[in-house]
Amino acid sequence: xxxxxxxxxxxxxxxxxxxxxxxxxxxxxxxxxxxxxxxxxxxxxxxxxxxxxxxxxxxxxxxxxxxxxxxxxxxxxxxxxxxxxxxxxxxxxxxxxxxxxxxxxxxxxxxxxxxxxxxxxxxxxxxxxxxxxxxxxxxxxxxxxxxxxxxxxxxxxxxxxxxxxxxxxxxxxxxxxxxxxxxxxxxxxxxxxxxxxxxxxxxxxxxxxxxxxxxxxxxxxxxxxxxxxxxxxxxxxxxxxxxxxxxxxxxxxxxxxxxxxxxxxxxxxxxxxxxxxxxxxxxxxxxxxxxxxxxxxxxxxxxxxxxxxxxxxxxxxxxxxxxxxxxxxxxxxxxxxxxxxxxxxxxxxxxxxxxxxxxxxxxxxxxxxxxxxxxxxxxxxxxxxxxxxxxxxxxxxxxxxxxxxxxxxxxxxxxxxxxxxxxxxxxxxxxxxxxxxxxxxxxxxxxxxxxxxxxxxxxxxxxxxxxxxxxxxxxxxxxxxx
Amino acid sequence: xxxxxxxxxxxxxxxxxxxxxxxxxxxxxxxxxxxxxxxxxxxxxxxxxxxxxxxxxxxxxxxxxxxxxxxxxxxxxxxxxxxxxxxxxxxxxxxxxxxxxxxxxxxxxxxxxxxxxxxxxxxxxxxxxxxxxxxxxxxxxxxxxxxxxxxxxxxxxxxxxxxxxxxxxxxxxxxxxxxxxxxxxxxxxxxxxxxxxxxxxxxxxxxxxxxxxxxxxxxxxxxxxxxxxxxxxxxxxxxxxxxxxxxxxxxxxxxxxxxxxxxxxxxxxxxxxxxxxxxxxxxxxxxxxxxxxxxxxxxxxxxxxxxxxxxxxxxxxxxxxxxxxxxxxxxxxxxxxxxxxxxxxxxxx
Ligand SMILES: Cc1ncc(C[n+]2csc(CCOP(=O)(O)OP(=O)(O)O)c2C)c(N)n1
Ligand code: SF4
Numbered sequence: 071x072x073x074x075x076x077x078x079x080x081x082x083x084x085x086x087x088x089x090x091x092x093x094x095x096x097x098x099x100x101x102x103x104x105x106x107x108x109x110x111x112x113x114x115x116x117x118x119x120x121x122x123x124x125x126x127x128x129x130x131x132x133x134x135x136x137x138x139x140x141x142x143x144x145x146x147x148x149x150x151x152x153x154x155x156x157x158x159x160x161x162x163x164x165x166x167x168x169x170x171x172x173x174x175x176x177x178x179x180x181x182x183x184x185x186x187x188x189x190x191x192x193x194x195x196x197x198x199x200x201x202x203x204x205x206x207x208x209x210x211x212x213x214x215x216x217x218x219x220x221x222x223x224x225x226x227x228x229x230x231x232x233x234x235x236x237x238x239x240x241x242x243x244x245x246x247x248x249x250x251x252x253x254x255x256x257x258x259x260x261x262x263x264x265x266x267x268x269x270x271x272x273x274x275x276x277x278x279x280x281x282x283x284x285x286x287x288x289x290x291x292x293x294x295x296x297x298x299x300x301x302x303x304x305x306x307x308x309x310x311x312x313x314x315x316x317x318x319x320x321x322x323x324x325x326x327x328x329x330x331x332x333x334x335x336x337x338x339x340x341x342x343x344x345x346x347x348x349x350x351x352x353x354x355x356x357x358x359x360x361x362x363x364x365x366x367x368x369x370x371x372x373x374x375x376x377x378x379x380x381x382x383x384x385x386x387x388x389x390x391x392x393x394x395x396x397x398x399x400x401x402x403x404x405x406x407x408x409x410x411x412x413x414x415x416x417x418x419x420x421x422x423x424x425x426x427x428x429x430x431x432x433x434x435x436x437x438x439x440x441x442x443x444x445x446x447x448x449x450x451x452x453x454x455x456x457x458x459x460x461x462x463x464x465x466x467x468x469x470x471x472x473x474x475x476x477x478x479x480x481x482x483x484x485x486x487x488x489x490x491x492x493x494x495x496x497x498x499x500x501x502x503x504x505x506x507x508x509x510x511x512x513x514x515x516x517x518x519x520x521x522x523x524x525x526x527x528x529x530x531x532x533x534x535x536x537x538x539x540x541x542x543x544x545x546x547x548x549x550x551x552x
Numbered sequence: 553x554x555x556x557x558x559x560x561x562x563x564x565x566x567x568x569x570x571x572x573x574x575x576x577x578x579x580x581x582x583x584x585x586x587x588x589x590x591x592x593x594x595x596x597x598x599x600x601x602x603x604x605x606x607x608x609x610x611x612x613x614x615x616x617x618x619x620x621x622x623x624x625x626x627x628x629x630x631x632x633x634x635x636x637x638x639x640x641x642x643x644x645x646x647x648x649x650x651x652x653x654x655x656x657x658x659x660x661x662x663x664x665x666x667x668x669x670x671x672x673x674x675x676x677x678x679x680x681x682x683x684x685x686x687x688x689x690x691x692x693x694x695x696x697x698x699x700x701x702x703x704x705x706x707x708x709x710x711x712x713x714x715x716x717x718x719x720x721x722x723x724x725x726x727x728x729x730x731x732x733x734x735x736x737x738x739x740x741x742x743x744x745x746x747x748x749x750x751x752x753x754x755x756x757x758x759x760x761x762x763x764x765x766x767x768x769x770x771x772x773x774x775x776x777x778x779x780x781x782x783x784x785x786x787x788x789x790x791x792x793x794x795x796x797x798x799x800x801x802x803x804x805x806x807x808x809x810x811x812x813x814x815x816x817x818x819x820x821x822x823x824x825x826x827x828x829x830x831x832x833x834x835x836x837x838x839x840x841x842x843x844x845x846x847x848x849x850x851x852x853x854x855x856x857x858x859x860x861x862x863x864x865x866x867x868x869x870x871x872x873x874x875x876x877x878x879x880x881x882x883x884x885x886x887x888x889x890x891x892x893x894x895x896x897x898x899x900x901x
Contacts, residue, residue, distance in 0.1 A: 145756070149640065156617035157617060160617040163575060163617065163622075188606035339574070344598060348733075353554055391557055395555065431885055
């Protein structure tokens with residue numbers, strides 16, 4: 071026993087303290103199991119490459135769930151099949167670390183098929199050691215995606231049938247069909263010669279990661295004497311004589327010569343100009359420009375704005391909310407969202423209020439701005455009695471029928487056309503609404519325009535549209551609103 | 553500081569970055585996609601990681617990886633995606649990994665719809681994943697709180713080494729309101745347990761497995777101790793007009809805003825009504841509800857669900873006074889008038 075401890079790789083713990091029970095020097099694997107051999111090859115490679123102190127090894131679900139008993143490095147135990155996703159998260163957080171995803175064939179090729187495919191395709195800078203033992207060892211010998219046709223397992227008691235269970239998955243070949251992987255090889259833990267090849271492959275796969283070249287994977291044909299119900303010696307022979315016929319050994323991808331290092335960026339906590347990068351307004355709150363005093367019947371409006379997608383409905387609402395905020399109101403803006411938008415209609419709900427806003431949803435608007443006929447048809451009945459309807463009379467070919475509401479018809483689209491851009495109709499209406507009700511001041515609109523109109527060259531046009539709407543509404547203002 | 557008119561979903565992302573979060577793993581789903589989109593825009597610019605995963609399953613495990621490395625990290629999704637994350641959430645709680653998960657709840661079950669809902673209360677607050685774990689669950693009701701409670705979620709997650717959830721709905725996520733952002737957090741708690749890619753990692757292990765029943769029981773008892781501490785220290789709620797109230801309305805998230813207006817309208821009609829809004833859904837303000845039950849004549853719980861939180865209210869009230877329930881489902885949001893009508897009917901019965 072003492073002798074064994076002395077020969078042990080320094081990348082293994084001296085004593086397996088995490089292992090329960092009295093036996094702290096031996097692994098938990100069955101005699102003749104390939105996992106133990108592969109562990110040794112990995113540990114030796116970690117020693118030789120000098121990476122033990124920055125290696126993080128992921129123990130999967132399967133017989134190697136307790137790999138963390140043995141490897142003297144950072145250890146993470148994860149859920150069935152998810153090791154490549156966890157490896158991705160670790161590597162992105164700690165680019166200098168060497169991340170090893172150690173997985174069985176059930177883990178990698180069945181339940182974790184999606185995770186390995188996408189980690190490989192992203193070219194994650196991780197190394198995967200994939201133990202193909204053609205069976206589920208841990209759970210007692212059920213079929214794996216790599217179980218050979220005709221092979222008997224506890225869930226294929228009559229042998230696997232290609233036409234019912236599908237033929238075995240060749241993972242190395244499958245992943246080698248992707249663009250990103252840098253190095254993929256299949257080896258077998260059988261003869262000394264094959265083990266020597268495996269040793270080289272393990273080292274090479276890790277060195278790919280050390281150089282930041284990209285994704286590397288070694289598929290390891292590995293004995294499971296217990297699952298196969300064979301002696302260790304017969305198991306080795308079965309791999310060489312039977313398994314390798316379906317799973318040929320060899321290199322399926324090697325771009326180590328041409329691949330360029332692609333180191334990941336380091337995480338930064340630099341607070342310099344963080345607020346700028348987040349586009350958060352710094353400095354003191356802006357002084358409120360002369361607070362508006364609208365006629366009481368227009369105070370605290372609950373506004374619904376509706377029209378075609380593309381008419382700038384949401385923007386009109388946003389401009390109102392921004393202006394309201396600048397004028398010292400509490401404000402909320404709620405859009406229609408999701409598939410509703412795809413039908414070509416858009417609407418939003420805007421509330422400006424002197425007091426705390428309850429529901430942001432406007433079910434009984436005090437103001438309706440309708441920019442097309444379907445919107446007027448749909449929302450006219452919802453407007454509360456004594457409310458206000460503004461509509462684009464160049465697009466809507468009928469008058470408002472309600473007699474208990476105030477109405478302002480604005481040929482907004484025609485006016486926008488005259489200004490040279492149909493799409494400014496929303497700003498014409500905005501100008502009209504503000505002039506008509508005095509809910510905010512003209513200056514508030516001027517002030518917020520650069521915030522909502524991202525393209526600077528359009529600000530002037532929008533300003534002129536607002537001015538046109540403004541004049542129009544002042545001319546048409548009824549007695550009630552003065 | 554100046555205020556910014558911003559969507560709740562975007563406020564989450566800015567709040568997260570201000571809280572020192574530097575990794576986001578997402579997958580698109582309405583009505584939470586703006587969170588991933590804003591994260592894709594801002595995280596790389598501030599030296600953080602954004603990754604669109606191949607699924608919600610992958611994204612929760614990427615989060616597991618990043619949290620193992622001790623950095624503040626998050627994911628966001630909506631109900632069906634959260635269902636997929638549940639296995640990972642259980643692992644995160646079992647392995648004591650702090651992280652933040654945002655759920656912008658939508659109508660269910662199944663594909664349901666994208667309208668606002670609170671039907672995820674059971675899956676978030678009561679479990680949903682396997683085993684004896686709890687999630688610190690915060691329920692914002694405005695864009696400002698989408699920022700503030702996301703920041704708090706990171707703090708509590710680290711304090712308790714446990715996942716924390718920000719649970720909102722499509723309205724809170726999609727609506728724009730003024731938000732005043734705080735200064736960035738600049739000091740973080742030590743995480744001596746976290747993997748760093750350094751030699752001392754050999755003494756660290758991130759895991760949730762323990763084959764020995766006594767060992768696992770010890771671990772689960774340790775989790776329960778943390779949960780008991782959170783129940784003592786982290787309960788947060790807001791009250792409105794409860795001092796002289798005869799009936800107390802209980803609701804969280806978007807519903808609490810409707811109930812706030814309901815209280816005003818009811819009081820204008822001479823009804824002595826108040827509001828209790830749980831801000832932490834777990835730990836739940838049970839103690840406060842028990843106290844109130846000794847001096848009010850009834851509670852009325854309103855939810856956008858079939859009645860999930862009402863179970864916790866009933867447990868706290870313990871039969872002392874009636875607990876009425878009104879719920880709308882499928883994404884229907886009741887109006888204030890509707891709630892007031894139901895309230896008056898209940899009072900008159
Ligand atoms: C989600 C989930 N499903 C099923 C299991 C049960 N389980 C444990 S190990 C295992 C199979 C492992 O087989 P493999 O990956 O081939 O590894 P081996 O044991 O052969 O090394 C299964 C299905 C689990 N732990 N988690
Ligand atoms: S069951 Fe098979 S894979 Fe598992 S330890 Fe035994 S031999 Fe190895």
